[in-house]
Amino acid sequence: MEKLFPEYPFSIQNIENGLWLIIALPLLGALINGVFGKALGRKNVHWVACASVGGSFLLSLLVMWALGNVNTSVFNPFSPDISRYALSADYGTWFSAGSFKVSFGLWADRLSATMLLVITGVGFLIHLYSTSYMEHDKGYAKYFCFLNLFVAMMLTLVLADSLVLLFVGWEGVGLCSYLLIGFWYDDNAKAWAGRKAFITNRIGDFGFLVASFLLVLLVTAAVREAPQGTPVSSYRFSTGLSEKGPLAFQSLSALATTLAATDTTAKPNQETPALVMNRDIETGPLKGYSYAGVLTAVLLFFLLGAAGKSAQLPLYVWLPDAMAGPTPVSALIHAATMVTAGVYLFCRISYLVVLSPFAMATIAVVGCLTALIAALIAFAQDDIKKILAYSTVSQLGFMFMGIGCGLFWAAFLHVVTHAFFKACMFLGAGSVMHGNGDETNIKRLGGLRREMPWTSWTFLIGTLAITGIVPLSGFFSKDAILFGLETQQLTGYVPVLHTLYWLGLIAAACTAFYMVRLYVLTFEGKRSPLAKLPHAHESAWPMTLPLVVLAALSVLAIAHGLPLLSLPHSPHHSQTLMEAYLFPVFNVANQLGADTQKLLKTGLDKTEWTSLLWTGWFKAWLIALVSGGISALLYFKLWRGGRKFPAILEPLRRFAQNKFFVDELYELLFIERAKGLAKGLYRYVDAFFVDRVAVHGTAQTVGFLGRVLCWFQNGNVQAYASAIALALAVGLTYALLQVLS
Amino acid sequence: MNVEIILFFVFSVCTLVGASLVVFANNPLTSAMSLVATFFFLAAIYVLLYAHAIAALQVMVYAGAVMVLFLLVIMLLPLQNTPLPLRPSPARWVGALSTASVLGALIYASLQWQKSLETLTPTTQTTTMSQETLMRFGNLEEIGLSIYTKWLFPFEALSLLLLAAILGAVVIAKARI
Amino acid sequence: MNASSSPLLNYVVFLPMAFAFLVLLLPGNEKGQIRFATLLGMLVNLVTGIWAFAAFNPAGSEFQLEYRLFWLSDLGISYHLGVDGLAVALVLLTALLGPLVVLSSWRFVEERVKEFHVCLLVLQTAMMGALCSLDVMLFYIFFEAMLIPMYFLIGVFGSEERQKAALKFFLYTLVGSLLMLLALLWVFFLSGPEGTRSFDYAALYNNLMEANREVSLCMQNNAHCSNLSATAAALLKWGPWMFGAFALAFAIKVPMFPVHTWLPDAHVQAPVAGSMVLAGVLLKMGTFGFWRYAMPLFPAQAWAYQNVLVALSLIGIVYGALMCLAQKDIKKLIAYSSVSHMGFCMLGMLTFQAEGTMGAAYQMLNHGVSTGALFLLFGMLYERRHLRNMTDYGGIAKAMPIFTVFFLIITFSSIAVPGTNGFVGEFLVLLGTFKSNLPLWAGILATTGVIFGAAYMLWVVQRVFFGPVTQQANAGLKDLRFREFVTALPLVLLVFVMGLKPQPILEVLSPSVKRYVARVHQAKPNPESNTARELLRMHVRELPTPKLAQAQVDDSQPLNQPGERQ
């Protein structure tokens, strides 16, 4: 590589210093389009928008290149060692108070670099697609402004070197999502969906914030109590703290290492140091809680945050409604990038995640349940975008299962492949809508294969990929997760993972079923008589080109999932390309998991391992094939020509179609309660008790006293004089008595 | 029992009778005329107490100026329904009782005081004042000296008060200015 | 001429008053002239405010730009101005809001224009005076003086029920501040033997410092109670009452639950300018009062009643937000959101801990900017339609896009989206709450505020701006005029500037924060606990005592006063 590219002008130093440009370019684009959009005209608007994202993409490629270089390393401010395969840049303090500090620090390692490429690459394609899709929309400039802003925010999320800066991106993408879902704001329902998304995300953000604060406390406590010789008690760590603050990822990494080193459950014979992971913290606000307990709480709060952003149980309800936004937005934000932020977050703090098996098991369970429930709901949906939305929720559930079983690279691989094929399908759905007068009901489509060949072929590839048919990328990434569930040794929770494995297989089967249903009903058969337009038309090249590229990527991404490499540090099994590439990122986590014996690789030897892998693959493939086949059979042959759905299943179908009434349940349980509480409090406490009784009551009491005293103030001058006389008499008598006695 | 005391007694009775008439006469005109009489008797008592200047002032200011004013007002106002019979009310009962107790207290106090004066401090008796001093004591010269030296500031303030009173009276009494 | 003394603050405080006299001289029907003169006055004030902020040196002594004159020395009162970091930041905020307030009511007020602008200028002087005075009695005078122009602003220029609201506002705040006056006199007489007493802040503080130490020792351990000094004994016995009076006065101003009900009424009835000043600066007087007077003068009591006040703040945060969800009237909703936001300020201050206190200080500025801007922007809408209910609007975004963008930005600042100013303050407050001695659930409860905040603010945005245009009158609304644009733009820009580059302001605030925390910590019940190490680094220093006390003893030798030109 080094020979291919000259050092100059792309020296690693230069790339490092220019990291900010990756974010700044789309931000600038957003600014230009936002402020001068109207004046620029459509041509210039999309030129600016696409160019800015494209520029970021090129820069991201440079970063990727730099990270392939073995000499790329950064100085870790929190410990004496260096971090390999990473770039970092610090642009000064953002804010600091007391002992807390946050700086504008960027950090690019292989995890973020991969994510960067996905965001800017898919983002660029979607920008390109949008130029055609949004052609006739009045808010053209506004749309691209929001979209560029979104990309900038997502890049901030990915490049952040501390939780606080990550939170900026985290909230920023939520904000853009709000704006874009409610893009056609004059429709009340669409604006409402945006609001729902934002508020649901805010519940997650609440979890995120609480978790961050608890982490700060944890770092402080560890610094105070850690024995000599641990990373946290070193001098470097304290300088790092004053330089970058406690929430920088390197600081958290050092915290994780320290905690792991003092885990006595792993090494019972060791003499107990001052700080013990399972012992209670002695001073400070966390007094009385153990490190392990607090860490689990932190992760659970992060899980709440991630559930909000990544649409997991119980906060997934916003994502299907988010389909109210323009379809490219759904593709970019609600399929490819933003919703995977939760997964990214857990990958980022993987070293903390592995220290709490309970939290991991919870993540896996939540992911699995989400995957199942979303898949079941997707069965009965007729809206093309809704089905894709539920499938996104379901696939995100798979990613969470991957996190939960400790296979971070697999989860992340699924993020990448999912970004490709789901974006491809969403864009395909957009193309379908574009060519069919914005019809979204799949029962009123059909037979599009002949009219929209490009769309239909790419959609088919996407469908096969998500279904898990062998040569496509979805198979490898999904199966890697399922295999992990089967083999990972999560201390204390192995049976749970095994149960999840079977549930995961069911979810995979469901996925195959409804995705095939979606494809068949939309593209195969005859055109539905209920269709809006008699003939669909294929979209223009800016729309089909991204489809083709993404479909190609969905196929090509298998390269990441193939178990190609056999490396010395993993003697038992061969590594996939992705695992090997991300090894520097997840190394710490794997190491800590092994050291504390909380998360172990399988103890199987190579032959057992290989056979298990192959049987696992075969099982998954068979299930996908059978389920997809049944679906295809049913929808091709049986229910195509207006045949009724079996009556016995009708209530079930209705139940699923209404999304298991989860929205209604939430409405009843929380929203109505909160509104009722607010109204009640306002009426009875604020208006009645505080204002009427306490405030006006005081005024009225004074008024009443005044009226009582009015009786004396009767206007009769002689009565007043009598009062004076009486006072005189009493005074005189008193004085006399005083004098005499 | 000398003439002074007899005279004092006589004048006192007259004063009280006059005062009672002022208070209890039905007709304000009767009241007013009784008031003039009362002022005169009081002036006489002042003379007995060697307060010649004050006695003169009493006659001039009170029995003269003030009473003329009163009479003028009585004449000015068409008081056909002059008798206003007493109407008892709680306030009046309280007033009457209070007045009675005040009177009792005052009388008791004066008698008590007289007693203590006689027993305790004979030196402070007025008898030590020589006849000559007494003659000079209450005359205009002495009072004038006192007013224009020691009491100058209150005196000037008083003139201001009178001025204010004149203006005030004009402002209040005139229908339109 | 003393090196540390500077007449600058005199200009900051009294220039608006001078312009008020100028405006008084103008003929009443020359509305344009009056408005321009007032605007000029406010701009000059802004310049002096910026100058003061720039002249403030964060590394310097606590109070800077001091200026002292004899005034009522027999009563221990002096004319003493000076600012610390927080005060100078609030001075800047006040100065900044001044011109915007004038611009916001350029067309809104058409009758009694002269009186209106005189009120604005006098109010500006009173607010600046309260922020800059270093003599407690002087502060009290300015503090009360603020009521008068505000009373007229609400009562004369307000909406239909203005009189009632003005009266409520006046009486409510007066009750508290009169009790405070009583407590203030009490403290004064407690503070030392005759002749050494002074209302000067530093003198009062120093005089009470030793007594406070004794009181806190006694409150921890009864063994120390036997040989208290007379001052300390009195402070121990009556301190809760005095602290209560101070706290009540400032709590009403903040306003904290349950003494907040004047605020919705006042905001609803007040004109735009009144609401802006009320939300932007007047409410800060409450938190500023806690910061400068209530807590440092009675640290032992502050610790003793920390839990009560924190409970009230938490209730304020959640309850205020819930109240917003029950409102139909937009101004009332913004008013209740103030209750919630000021709850954050109070909570941060009550953590007695550096991050939280810094957050509280910053949140004061944020609230001034964002809530001031909310009232400003809503005022523009109100000027067009004269309606306050959400149901009267809908789909405004279509007719007024620029306005909508501004309102959205301010909304996001108000719900503390990172990148806007609200985030920095709220984050620090919440972090401080977690790091303080308060139970963890307090922090968690406070954090739920972020959910409710989004819920009600976005609800307003939804009802007012989005959806179809429901009323024909709303369809033809004109977007912002140039004047309105210029008025709103500074606040909108500040939202980002303060959100992305807060450090310069935080640095100015930082010494004040340290001193506040250290002062309160001198009476901490259990000093051996977690923050002890942190506190060793910032031990309490006595304030430099003013020379006024000496001057009283020795009258024959007049002190070389800083302000006198020779």
Add this chain to the structure above:
Amino acid sequence: MIPTSACLLLSAMLFCLGMLGVLLRKNALVIFMSVELMLNAANLAFIGFARQHGNTIGTSGHVSAFFVIAVAAAEAAVGLAIIIALFRTRKTLDVDEVRVMKH
């Protein structure tokens, strides 16, 4: 000489008579005259004491009486003006009827 207590007794009775008049009579004019009686009672007491303590306090008692007379004159002027104004507006001098200053 005349015993001071006699003066005081007379003064007390005069004062109480005046007080009775003020408290019981309804006619504003008579009330006013009663006030004059009370003032005179006070004067009498002053003069009586002055006679007793003349050698020590000089003519201060007399001066006081003088001031009282002056004040009484002023009071008479203003008071009578008030009565005229009152009569003009209310057509009566009955104080029971004149209760404008009621809450």
